Amino acid sequence: MDTSQGRWSRRALWLSVVVLAATALWAVSTADGPVALRVDGSGAVTRVGSVWTLVGVLGGGGGALAATFLSAHRFLPRVPARLINLPSAEAHAFWTAPENRTELHRLLAEDLEWIGTATVVLLSWLMAVCVTTEKSVALWALVVPVVAYTIAVLGYSVQLMRGGRYRPRS
Structure with a gap:
């Protein structure tokens, strides 16, 4: 069982939380009006x-999401096997078998941590844009990050479904 991937996903999520907190502190200390x-x-x-x-909406929402993603390894063991969706019936039977559940929980927690990282970074960016905007926003400052986020998360999700990460192992 390779846990190096998990360590990186957890570090990335914690780093994104630090970025969100720093952005919130910057926002509060530099905003001089609405x-x-x-x-x-x-x-x-x-x-x-x-x-x-x-800061309450984006920072609080981002913090709550990060806390949820960071605690995935704690709540996943409580999820009944029938509620876990995997790419195929064969994969479901393999991964939800008692001897494979621990590894499945680790993989799922890592994937949630990577998606959480992207989400928290996007919220940090949106907060910074809102603080630096007066009357209007250059549309690219909102559209490009949101489109990049959407493509990245969808691409990652497709890779998870089509790739070999959740294929039954022999």
């Missing part, structure tokens, strides 16, 4: 408010 809370499809700021609201 910040953007909502931006429309053209990039125009349509709602402003307190930096504390922004």
Whole structure:
């Protein structure tokens, strides 16, 4: 059982939490008035408010997500086998067998940590953009990161489903 991948995924998630906390501290210390809370499809700021609201929503939401992803290794053993979705019936039978559940939990926790890392980094970016925006946002500053995040998470998910990570082992 190779746990080096798990160590990297956990480190990356903790690093993203540090980035989120640093972004929140920066936001609170540098915002000198209302910040953007909502931006429309053209990039125009349509709602402003307190930096504390922004930090509470994006920072608090990111922190809660990170805590959930970081605790995956604790709650996965409590998930009934019938609720675990794997790429095939054969993979499900193999991975949910009692002798393979520990390894399955480790793999799933790692995957959740990588997805959590990407999510927390995106929230940090969005917080920084909202703090530095006055009347409008250059659309690329929102669209490019969100599209990159979506492509990365979807690509990672497809790779997990089509790749060999969850194939039954002999």
